[in-house]
Amino acid sequence: MDLVDSKGRRVPKGVKIGSGGEGVVYEVPTLGNDIVAKVYHQPVSVVKQAKLQAMVAVGNDKLRKIAAWPMETLHTTGDKQLRGFLMPKLTDFEPIHHLYSPSHRKQRFPDKNWAFLVYAARNVAAAFEAIHSHGHVIGDVNPNLVFVTGNSIVKLIDCDSFQIVVNGKFYLCEVGVPHFTPPELQKLPSFRGVRRTRNHDNFGLALLLFHILLMGRHPFSGVFAGQGDMPLEKSIAEFRYAFGRNSAAKGMRPPPNSMTPEMLPAVIAGLFERAFTEPGAHPEGRPQAKDWVVALDALKSQLFSCTHNPVHKYFAGLVSCPWCVQEQGSGNFFFIALNTGAVGQSGFNVESVWAKILLIDTPGPVPEININGLQIKVKPLPPALRRGKISIMQKKQAAVGLVLGSLVFAPKLLLIALAVAGYLFFSKPKDFAERQARQAALTIAKQHLAVLQKQWQLEAGSGSFQTKFNELQSLKTAYENWADLLHLEKEKLHQNLYDAQLQKFLNNFFLESFNIPGVGAARKVILASFGIETAADVTLEKVVRIKGFGDDLAREIVGWRKGLEKRFLFDASKGVDPADVAAVNQRFALQRKQSEASLLAGPEDLRQLRGQILQKRAEFLPVMQGAYQRVLQAEADLAVFEVEA
Numbered sequence: 001m002d003l004v005d006s007k008g009r010r011v012p013k014g015v016k017i018g019s020g021g022e023g024v025v026y027e028v029p030t031l032g033n034d035i036v037a038k039v040y041h042q043p044v045s046v047v048k049q050a051k052l053q054a055m056v057a058v059g060n061d062k063l064r065k066i067a068a069w070p071m072e073t074l075h076t077t078g079d080k081q082l083r084g085f086l087m088p089k090l091t092d093f094e095p096i097h098h099l100y101s102p103s104h105r106k107q108r109f110p111d112k113n114w115a116f117l118v119y120a121a122r123n124v125a126a127a128f129e130a131i132h133s134h135g136h137v138i139g140d141v142n143p144n145l146v147f148v149t150g151n152s153i154v155k156l157i158d159c160d161s162f163q164i165v166v167n168g169k170f171y172l173c174e175v176g177v178p179h180f181t182p183p184e185l186q187k188l189p190s191f192r193g194v195r196r197t198r199n200h201d202n203f204g205l206a207l208l209l210f211h212i213l214l215m216g217r218h219p220f221s222g223v224f225a226g227q228g229d230m231p232l233e234k235s236i237a238e239f240r241y242a243f244g245r246n247s248a249a250k251g252m253r254p255p256p257n258s259m260t261p262e263m264l265p266a267v268i269a270g271l272f273e274r275a276f277t278e279p280g281a282h283p284e285g286r287p288q289a290k291d292w293v294v295a296l297d298a299l300k301s302q303l304f305s306c307t308h309n310p311v312h313k314y315f316a317g318l319v320s321c322p323w324c325v326q327e328q329g330s331g332n333f334f335f336i337a338l339n340t341g342a343v344g345q346s347g348f349n350v351e352s353v354w355a356k357i358l359l360i361d362t363p364g365p366v367p368e369i370n371i372n373g374l375q376i377k378v379k380p381l382p383p384a385l386r387r388g389k390i391s392i393m394q395k396k397q398a399a400v401g402l403v404l405g406s407l408v409f410a411p412k413l414l415l416i417a418l419a420v421a422g423y424l425f426f427s428k429p430k431d432f433a434e435r436q437a438r439q440a441a442l443t444i445a446k447q448h449l450a451v452l453q454k455q456w457q458l459e460a461g462s463g464s465f466q467t468k469f470n471e472l473q474s475l476k477t478a479y480e481n482w483a484d485l486l487h488l489e490k491e492k493l494h495q496n497l498y499d500a501q502l503q504k505f506l507n508n509f510f511l512e513s514f515n516i517p518g519v520g521a522a523r524k525v526i527l528a529s530f531g532i533e534t535a536a537d538v539t540l541e542k543v544v545r546i547k548g549f550g551d552d553l554a555r556e557i558v559g560w561r562k563g564l565e566k567r568f569l570f571d572a573s574k575g576v577d578p579a580d581v582a583a584v585n586q587r588f589a590l591q592r593k594q595s596e597a598s599l600l601a602g603p604e605d606l607r608q609l610r611g612q613i614l615q616k617r618a619e620f621l622p623v624m625q626g627a628y629q630r631v632l633q634a635e636a637d638l639a640v641f642e643v644e645a
């Protein structure tokens with residue numbers, strides 16, 4: 001089929017570069033490298049012809065900058081029927097899901113870290129903002145519509161499916177993808193005749209941004225606590241946002257080992273909350289594209305490089321690096337550093353650094369506290385207590401004497417004697433209150449001293465110095481055995497050659513691009529949420545653990561993997577993948593650089609710790625002496641009773 005543009009100029013088709021449900025996209029070499037043609041499979045309806053003509057008419061630079069906006073219609077040569085259009089070509093662009101899916105990203109964007117994801121997310125929001133500010137709506141928001149380059153430039157394709165408004169006339173978008181459709185539209189039987197709103201787009205936008213920022217997870221795919229299955233579309237329709245503040249009340253929680261909105265600024269977590277919960281479904285209820293641009297621009301200037309691993313970028317408001325936590329907790333390495341430059345050839349000499357470390361004296365053990373010179377002045381008893389004082393012992397002796405005496409000399413007076421003796425025996429002595437007060441003072445002084453003694457050991461002891469010294473010593477030992485450890489690690493690569501090759505082979509097969517009976521698009525999204533993207537990720541245990549995947553489905557998926565395994569041919573001549581060797585070298589180089597830095601800082605760190613400890617001792621000594629003094633004083637004050645009695 002030969003085509004001409006609206007002015008009748010011939011536009012010969014070149015190489016086919018893509019195709020979809022509605023059309024095929026071709027290069028058009030006579031028009032240069034920056035333009036392509038989309039040619040429809042079928043003749044186009046009258047309404048669609050009018051829509052394309054309107055789109056060409058309202059096109060402008062701002063739209064063409066962020067979208068493959070139609071530039072010119074294409075027609076058959078004979079009856080001039082509209083059969084396609086010209087648009088800007090996307091070169092070196094990848095669909096956004098190749099960026100946000102962790103497995104795809106390692107292959108397509110291997111050198112990109114989270115900062116890049118934030119930039120890309122910001123540009124996705126800006127592209128939506130440009131469409132919305134012209135009064136148009138995307139409608140069929142889905143991951144195959146948004147494309148991104150290695151410079152984080154974002155462009156939208158398939159513009160002819162957008163909902164376009166020109167001079168008050170609506171050209172509808174009558175298609176959609178279920179797992180990107182907002183809750184309020186989930187129950188519709190079809191999109192035929194449905195007017196989409198910006199607020200609907202803003203649901204799809206928030207979904208895309210969530211995927212980009214949080215490792216390709218779908219916010220409505222989680223672990224369902226209730227009875228039975230929770231298909232993705234149902235979860236969306238019922239606002240069961242699995243990462244939300246009220247997710248527990250909705251019977252949902254995030255899949256294991258997920259990155260969660262807690263790693264984001266509270267403002268952004270709040271935007272997601274609003275986009276995915278009931279208030280968002282109200283007219284204009286969801287955050288708009290421009291709100292996201294503002295929030296993500298702010299985040300761009302609040303990114304921090306992890307001190308342990310510079311490929312880890314994260315929001316500076318967090319206390320610790322979420323990627324380190326993820327790597328240590330679940331062994332998930334989301335970002336890989338490709339080139340860290342040469343390290344270790346810094347002229348670092350471990351022996352000479354160690355000699356400097358040994359020069360720093362330890363602060364020695366905690367000093368004894370001298371209590372000999374402490375001045376104690378006994379507090380005398382109040383005069384009222386001192387005069388005619390009878391001790392408790394004397395009173396008790398008198399009571400016993402009285403009873404015995406009456407028994408022997410005057411048995412008839414025994415009852416009276418018993419009463420008097422009882423009084424003498426049990427009545428509280430006159431000094432009771434004073435004695436109690438002094439006893440209490442002693443107890444308090446002793447407790448206070450006990451607390452201080454512990455603090456003294458802790459802060460004035462040489463513990464922190466010793467710990468640092470031991471740490472440096474083990475770094476030194478590891479540093480000296482570096483070559484052996486590295487060698488061992490590389491040996492392992494040779495031993496695991498078969499497994500590594502198989503794993504790599506399986507990693508090329510994405511579930512997404514295979515038809516597995518019973519595993520539709522929504523189930524594939526759920527699998528991805530549980531970290532299963534390629535055949536290499538598939539194991540029976542992993543699949544059966546996901547709710548809604550019974551034994552039969554799990555067997556089907558594992559069968560798919562087994563089928564692929566059969567096609568695997570081990571190639572012993574290939575040897576170890578240089579990328580794997582590079583990864584080991586890189587990990588070691590990084591650790592080595594960190595060890596060198598720690599050892600170099602060692603002498604100064606030790607000197608500072610020693611200084612701190614000595615200073616603490618000087619400050620603390622008078623406090624300790626005071627505490628001892630108070631105990632001795634209280635003891636002496638109490639002893640008065642025994643001495644004077």
Ligand SMILES: Nc1ncnc2c1ncn2[C@@H]1O[C@H](COP(=O)(O)OP(=O)(O)O)[C@@H](O)[C@H]1O
Nearest residue numbers: 018019020021022023025068088089090157158
């Ligand atoms: N402007 C473009 N530049 C380069 N490739 C494109 C462009 N537009 C579309 N493609 C390629 O063609 C494919 C089909 O395009 P699309 O517009 O989605 O077709 P359909 O509407 O038939 O689904 C896309 O997935 C993409 O690979």
Ligand SMILES: [Mg+2]
Nearest residue numbers: 020022158161
């Ligand atoms: Mg289309």
